[in-house]
Amino acid sequence: MKKRIVVLASGRGSNFQAVIDSIQEGKIPARCVALITDNPKAYAIERAKKAKIPVTVIDYASFPSREMYERALLSAMQQVNADLFVLAGYMRIVGPDIVRLFPGKMVNIHPALLPGFTGLHAQRQAVNYGVKVSGCTVHFVDESLDGGPIILQHCVRVLESDDEDSLAERILHHEHECFPEAIKLFCEDRLEIVGRKVRIR
Ligand code: GRF
DSSP: OOEEEEEEOOSOOHHHHHHHHHHHTTOSSEEEEEEEESOTTOTHHHHHHHTTOOEEEOOGGGSSSHHHHHHHHHHHHHHTTOSEEEESSOOSOOOHHHHHHSTTOEEEEESSOTTSSOSSOHHHHHHHHTOSEEEEEEEEOOSSTTOSOEEEEEEEEOOTTOOHHHHHHHHHHHHHHHHHHHHHHHHTTOEEEETTEEEEO
């Protein structure tokens, strides 16, 4: 049976597009049933419209507090009946109350090899630190910052000539492969969380 995927995105949505494309090409046994965004200007909205995916905008700026925003977000998440929530460039931390309600049902893509360079500007952190290899990580979301069980990682070499933007661009190509691959494994019921590790069957 096809899984019901719901994507959360805040910006340009290129990872969202990679997921849409993989579903349309029949590579992922899933339906993308909704996009939820905190940003009414997100380009991801255009991508959703083109693919005829319903959009829910929960405009963060229109809420008087983070708690009230999260309440609205939770209500939207409960209504969509998702098998999996995909954080594809969702630029906010999902609060612990929400995370606890969807254990093993939320995945994120991060543009670094976790557990290194968590948080924002991971590519900048990698360039500034001087690592020779970086990459991207798809992981389950838990209550820690970018710290949930790791599903897949891709390595990307950091070149002498790299700045934040050039590294981000090369990593992004890998994200577009790695993320759909991890979602495919989930949708095929091939991922098992054992302690803090993910076993791929
Ligand atoms: C990606 O680099 C992703 O790893 C990070 O945010 C960026 C989103 O890019 N979490 P896009 O919106 O998918 O193009």
